[in-house]
Amino acid sequence: MWTTGKVIAKQNWNDKxxxxxxxxxxxxxxxxxxxxxxQMQGDKRVARAYSLVxxxxxxxxxxxAVEVQDGQLSPKLHELEIGDEIEVSTKATGFMTLDEIPSGxxxxxxxxxxxxxxxxxxxxxxxSTAEPWKRxxxxxxxxxxxxxxxxxxxxxxxxMELQYPQQFKLVTCITREPNPDGLTSRIPQGLLSGxxxxxxxxxxxxxxxxxxxxxxxxxxxxxxSLLLERGLAKxxxxxxxxxxxxxxx
Numbered sequence: 001m002w003t004t005g006k007v008i009a010k011q012n013w014n015d016k017x018x019x020x021x022x023x024x025x026x027x028x029x030x031x032x033x034x035x036x037x038x039q040m041q042g043d044k045r046v047a048r049a050y051s052l053v054x055x056x057x058x059x060x061x062x063x064x065a066v067e068v069q070d071g072q073l074s075p076k077l078h079e080l081e082i083g084d085e086i087e088v089s090t091k092a093t094g095f096m097t098l099d100e101i102p103s104g105x106x107x108x109x110x111x112x113x114x115x116x117x118x119x120x121x122x123x124x125x126x127x128s129t130a131e132p133w134k135r136x137x138x139x140x141x142x143x144x145x146x147x148x149x150x151x152x153x154x155x156x157x158x159x160m161e162l163q164y165p166q167q168f169k170l171v172t173c174i175t176r177e178p179n180p181d182g183l184t185s186r187i188p189q190g191l192l193s194g195x196x197x198x199x200x201x202x203x204x205x206x207x208x209x210x211x212x213x214x215x216x217x218x219x220x221x222x223x224x225s226l227l228l229e230r231g232l233a234k235x236x237x238x239x240x241x242x243x244x245x246x247x248x249x
Contacts, residue, residue, distance in 0.1 A: 002038060005088040007080050008060060014149045017118070018078055019053065021062045022088060029056055029092035030099060031125040036089040037063065039076055045087075046072045051121040052092060053153070055128035061088065064121040064152055094246070096122050098131050101210050102240035108208045109137040114187055114223055116144040116215030122246075123214065124153050127160060133167060136210075140200050144173040144187045144219065169200045187215075188222035206231045206242055213245045220245050 005024030012018045026035065029052065038047035050063035067078040080086060101107065111132055113123045120143055126132055132139050145151050151172060160168050172182035173190055183190055183199060190196035197203050204211065204227065211227060213220050224234070224243055233241030 002087045007084045013152045016067045024088045027091045030097045031129050032097035032122040033092040033094040035092045038087045048073045053121040053124045064118045096246040110209045111136040111139045112211040113141045114213045119215040140169045146176045191226050217247050
């Protein structure tokens with residue numbers, strides 16, 4: 001179940017938010033899935049789940065994490081440096097993947113990705129593969145955080161805008177300071193007011209849109225309720241719809 005990995009790169013986005021790139025051999029996985037990292041603390045193994053940020057064909061795994069005050073594992077992970085070892089689960093899991101999105105006539109033309117905080121990780125992984133660009137005419141990422149320096153992988157995402165200028169649109173939603181390059185709003189408020197769709201120039205509709213929502217439970221609950229009121233339906237294997245969600249804690 002566990003194998004030993006070695007930290008080969010580390011990125012500190014701010015004083016609490018960081019990414020670890022780990023050299024490790026695990027089973028094949030799908031973009032959007034997560035692994036567990038763990039340490040033995042005394043006679044107890046402490047493990048936590050982290051979504052993979054990298055594309056599945058990368059020769060490493062990468063996770064985005066935030067140090068939680070008084071957390072059992074995240075402060076220890078934050079202390080890791082290049083060359084340090086960490087235990088990694090041998091198999092990734094999870095259903096926040098494009099495999100779960102209906103295909104064919106019910107798919108629609110637009111893929112909406114709504115994320116807050118570190119929950120952008122699985123979307124960065126998906127966008128690093130060919131699948132979303134082949135399946136959808138437009139891909140729209142709505143990325144929420146409290147402060148601008150809480151936005152990880154922003155330069156990588158901006159590079160994708162240049163790489164796919166006709167397909168990819170990005171808007172950041174910042175809640176606790178002015179945001180000159182995006183919106184100053186929570187994601188649900190931006191959906192309710194319509195300012196997210198006006199900013200991106202695309203409307204969310206049942207016929208055209210698939211919406212994947214990943215982040216804090218309050219954002220997910222509010223955003224999903226607003227979309228259900230607009231005629232979208234939760235995506236179930238037995239009944240394909242337009243809304244796919246994953247709570248991040």
